Amino acid sequence: MVAGQSLGGLSAMYAALEFPDLVSRIAVQSSSFWWTPEAMGGADPLGGPVGGAVAARLRDRNPDLSGLRVAFDVGEHEARMLPHCALVETLTEQAGATVRVSRSASDHDRAGWREALLRDVAWALA
Template identity: 80%
Template sequence: MVLLLDGDDWLYLHPAMSAFDSAVARGEMPPVTLVFLPARDREAEFACRSELWEAVRDELLPLVAESGVTADPGRLVVAGQSLGGLSALYAALEFPELVSRVACQSGAFWWTPDAPDRPDPLGGPVGGSLAARLRERHGLTGLRVAFDVGEHETRMLPHCALTETLAERAGATVRVSRSASHHDRAGWRHALLRDVAWALA
């Protein structure tokens, strides 16, 4: 099962279903069930909020299970971009029994609780709140994370690089890629398929 954050975008603006179907048909990944999770307020929902992941655990996945598809915690991939990538990695750290595989594109790892109020949100501590959490974590051997960020996202790169290093140092299995892209879904789409396939391997 693949849980796609910003699911409304992947359903309507940049349809992902046909791309995943084609990747499965080419043998690039096993058959997967896609679950699209829309966001009404990205900044409120994806900013390291435990309430979102409690709702995924207690409401969304049981609802999906009623349709006959049960999420195997060892095979559930959460895919997110920007703030969604931040939230996906946060879920893996705080809800390891739920999320152990992450595909993260252009993660907003600059985020801290006060970042939205700063004149320059990206100008705070490198790696933001998640870097601080990762420094305290060890034994993440069950976590598998694919990181990707665009080569042209110059201000994002230091935040992403530190987070990648700390995740690997904490024991996670990490794949790091740099795409020839900016902060946009056109670049994320290719990375999404590649990184989900790797996370499922």
């Protein structure tokens, strides 16, 4: 089980994709799915391709994620994050993962993550 928020959520997703024999459950909140290797050098890191490098990887490699259980959460007030997260959620489910999607009444902050983390880890481990 791996969990994370923001860049930690991105890292948790990469752990599941890179090490499917070790990571079969993840819970991620407000994941930085906008990230690409070039994003941090740009004027607007969130303005790149929707879903960033994770979406590209899911489309290009077409992995079998049937052994993965993922709880996704992102804050309703994270308007610029929502499209990135929504695409990765959809592609992950299409790749065979068991997916739960939630939207918290929060922004990109610990106040929203604390309840989502407990709820989503419990679901992922069920």
